Structures are given as C-alpha cells and as structure tokens.
Amino acid sequence: MAVRLAETEAYLGPEDRAAHTWGGRRTPRVRSMWGRPGVAYVYLIYGLHHCLNLVTLAEGRGEAVLLRGGPVVAGHGIARVRRGDGVSAAALADGPGKLCQAAGITREHDGLDTCASDAALYVADDGVVPLEVETTARVGIESAGAAAGWPLRFVVSW
DNA sequence: TGCAAGATTTTC
C-alpha cells in the first residue's frame, strides 16, 4: 500500500506552541519526536484517530512533519478494506486520520526508524515532479496563539 | 488522583 504525499505540515519543536514538543516537553508520548531524523512519531488524537509524523531535523530538536495525506497510488484493495466499502478513491487517505487508517498505522509504529532497510514503513521518491507547491496556515490548531498563523502547511499538485 | 482538552472524522 502506498500513498503519494501531497499534504504535510511542519511542527517546529520548543518554539512552536502548536507542537507537542512545545516548551521542551519530554513526556512519554513525544519520546520518539526527540529521536533521530527518519523516526516515525505516531499518536492517538481524540481517542480515535492516529496521526503519523516523521522526525526531520537532528536528534534532540523535537521537530517533525505531520503527514496529512495524498492519493493512494498502490494497494487500493487493502486500503479500502481498512477504510470501509463505499469510500471513494480520493477519500481513502485525504486526511491525517484517514491516511493512518488506510495504511493500517497505529502506535505500534511509533518510534520506527523509517530509514532502516527492513522498515515496515518508509518514504521513497517516485520521480513525479511537483507542478506547484502551495503554502498555507496549519489546520486544526486554533488555540496555538501566533503559531496558528505560521505558513507551515504544504500542499503539492502535479 | 481527577479532570479538561485535543495536529480529526463522520454523521445528523
């Protein structure tokens, strides 16, 4: 099962009030977010949806990118089994929670090194060249003060 | 030890 990442959001660590590592928090949940780049950070939101992030900068920076979604380019079958019948191809993974459900991602994947040769989860370049990259404010973080307006959401089209 | 709120999705 594969998704072409078309929508992401950046979370900048201690300086970013919307980030789970805001203020330098080092709690059990965000353990993996302080880890090495390439490590997956998966958490449960609202008690029923998973969100997948990948650590970006160096270990100890607490910075990661939230993978919000994109079109499923392989494995539509299994994705639809997980998401349920009657779900349109476009809606299979067009949201943080949907992406994780379609890909079968849970907290079991938290802390996984996506750079490992035997990783169950990894990122690859499929060669498609982005036509345009749109930058907007992040979604769902109304209460993050000034950080809520930061242009850290990126949407790619091709 | 208890309670309020959350990087969402789905349905009425």
Added chain:
DNA sequence: AAAATCTTGCAG
C-alpha cells in the same frame, strides 16, 4: 453543527 472516545498533561 455535534458527537464519538481515550490518552496526555496539568492542577490539587
């Protein structure tokens, strides 16, 4: 527009 649902983080 509102509920579903549970873990984390902060107050006491």
